[in-house]
Amino acid sequence: MDSKSLMINYTHRQAGHCESGATSNLYNFYGYKMSEPMAFGIGTGIYFSYLPFIKLMFAPMMSFRNLPNTVFRRSAKYLGVDATVIKKFSNVKDSMDALDRNLGKGIPTGVQVGVFNLTFFPPEYRQHYNMHNMVVYGKEGDLYHISDTVMEHPQTLTYEDLVRVRWAKGAFAPKGKMYWINQMPKELDIKKGVELGIKKSVYEMTKVPFWLIGIKGMKVMGRDIKKWPKKHGNQKAAFYLGQILRMAEDFGTGGAGFRYIYGAFLKESGQKFENAVLLDAADLMGRTANKWREFTYIGARNCKNRSSQPEEDYNTLGDMMLEIAGMEEQVFKKIEKVKI
Amino acid sequence: MENSNPVYKDKSYGQYREMLYSYDENGNFEKSVSYHGEPDRVVLEQAWDLFNERAEEAKQKVLAGKVSPIAYYMEKILADPMGLSMMAGVPIWKVKLHIKPFFFKRLNDKTLAKYAEAFNISMEQLKNFEQLTGK
Numbered sequence: 001m002d003s004k005s006l007m008i009n010y011t012h013r014q015a016g017h018c019e020s021g022a023t024s025n026l027y028n029f030y031g032y033k034m035s036e037p038m039a040f041g042i043g044t045g046i047y048f049s050y051l052p053f054i055k056l057m058f059a060p061m062m063s064f065r066n067l068p069n070t071v072f073r074r075s076a077k078y079l080g081v082d083a084t085v086i087k088k089f090s091n092v093k094d095s096m097d098a099l100d101r102n103l104g105k106g107i108p109t110g111v112q113v114g115v116f117n118l119t120f121f122p123p124e125y126r127q128h129y130n131m132h133n134m135v136v137y138g139k140e141g142d143l144y145h146i147s148d149t150v151m152e153h154p155q156t157l158t159y160e161d162l163v164r165v166r167w168a169k170g171a172f173a174p175k176g177k178m179y180w181i182n183q184m185p186k187e188l189d190i191k192k193g194v195e196l197g198i199k200k201s202v203y204e205m206t207k208v209p210f211w212l213i214g215i216k217g218m219k220v221m222g223r224d225i226k227k228w229p230k231k232h233g234n235q236k237a238a239f240y241l242g243q244i245l246r247m248a249e250d251f252g253t254g255g256a257g258f259r260y261i262y263g264a265f266l267k268e269s270g271q272k273f274e275n276a277v278l279l280d281a282a283d284l285m286g287r288t289a290n291k292w293r294e295f296t297y298i299g300a301r302n303c304k305n306r307s308s309q310p311e312e313d314y315n316t317l318g319d320m321m322l323e324i325a326g327m328e329e330q331v332f333k334k335i336e337k338v339k340i
Numbered sequence: 341m342e343n344s345n346p347v348y349k350d351k352s353y354g355q356y357r358e359m360l361y362s363y364d365e366n367g368n369f370e371k372s373v374s375y376h377g378e379p380d381r382v383v384l385e386q387a388w389d390l391f392n393e394r395a396e397e398a399k400q401k402v403l404a405g406k407v408s409p410i411a412y413y414m415e416k417i418l419a420d421p422m423g424l425s426m427m428a429g430v431p432i433w434k435v436k437l438h439i440k441p442f443f444f445k446r447l448n449d450k451t452l453a454k455y456a457e458a459f460n461i462s463m464e465q466l467k468n469f470e471q472l473t474g475k
Binding site: 014015116117122124127151242282287297300301 | 356357358359360361362363367369371373376378379380382383384386387388390417418419420423426427429458460
């Protein structure tokens with residue numbers, strides 16, 4: 001089996017976000033046209049958490065997306081798709097053998113990897129981030145063919161390189177996690193999926209009883225931003241601010257920390273089911289996302305030329321964050337009781 | 341590779357195009373494949389400047405004999421003692437000790453190999469820091 005070349009006729013499409021892109025590509029492979037925002041929305045990709053007591057790359061940790069593999073797992077569950085997720089393997093050989101077996105059967109398989117040693121990845125993103133997703137769709141001798149939705153074109157990796165990224169160590173270690181679709185039902189009940197997805201997202205963004213998750217977390221962060229220059233000094237405050245912008249804009253978010261993708265999901269489902277409430281919410285989400293981008297512009301200017309009155313600038317930014325939080329809260333209030 | 345991104349002149353990064361979404365006044369979500377713009381460059385550079393600065397600082401300290409080579413390579417792979425302890429499979433209190441030259445000199449090959457694997461370098465590089473990396 002090793003010498004044979006196995007290629008699955010899989011179409012690579014670039015997408016904004018690694019996991020929802022991979023999920024939508026997999027659905028497309030099995031003959032169901034699903035756009036990236038749709039997969040992202042049904043899989044409840046949107047999220048916010050702010051964990052200042054954990055330091056990631058020397059700055060407070062925050063996350064704009066759900067835990068890894070949520071999008072694939074939840075979208076499969078809500079749409080009634082028969083999918084398999086293997087959370088972890090006990091050793092390296094098992095994990096690679098299972099992947100080879102799948103490719104032999106003609107199943108494109110998603111894997112979770114760490115990006116630090118990912119050879120084809122843009123060098124500026126090679127930090128310790130173990131929640132990246134890509135799809136393996138072919139093997140030629142020692143070379144694996146990879147569809148990574150962050151990249152414009154399909155890529156290849158050698159066996160050793162693939163082992164190294166699949167077994168990357170550190171926080172959220174992937175441990176060889178892989179997932180694939182076994183079988184699609186005849187008809188996908190998108191309506192039910194959208195309903196369940198929105199319900200779960202509303203819960204996660206507004207109702208989780210913990211003060212650092214969802215809208216509450218954004219408000220805490222907004223208030224914290226104002227304190228940074230006094231507490232940490234100008235230089236460190238600028239770096240912390242940079243962390244928010246990096247997490248929101250870079251690392252394959254599609255811009256504005258996934259808010260654009262979620263807005264596109266609301267709009268697409270609103271048009272599909274002719275629902276005015278969803279269209280209304282989509283417009284507000286789009287404007288919130290534009291506000292995020294404005295925040296990035298002002299914040300980046302602040303990071304570049306540190307002004308003489310940092311506290312005033314950080315006050316403005318903090319207020320802006322609180323305003324954004326308010327706008328997002330309205331979006332989720334709107335779609336909370338929506339009947340499709 | 342030729343860097344065709346206008347905002348990243350003379351930089352090794354910024355040569356990949358990504359898909360970005362946007363929202364216009366007519367209420368349409370648009371997708372476009374493009375390079376990152378100026379604000380993203382500022383914050384990315386800020387991060388890499390800090391990482392390189394920290395590594396350079398650690399290098400000087402190693403050459404002065406204040407800390408062990410582990411401290412330099414730890415900065416090089418962008419980790420803190422906690423992260424390194426997870427990556428190398430060595431308890432964090434031991435990692436903190438091994439950063440001190442006194443304890444580093446007494447390390448056995450088995451533990452050194454663990455570190456070398458985490459850093460993705462050879463054991464020789466860890467042992468002969470001054471000859472191989474210092475200059």
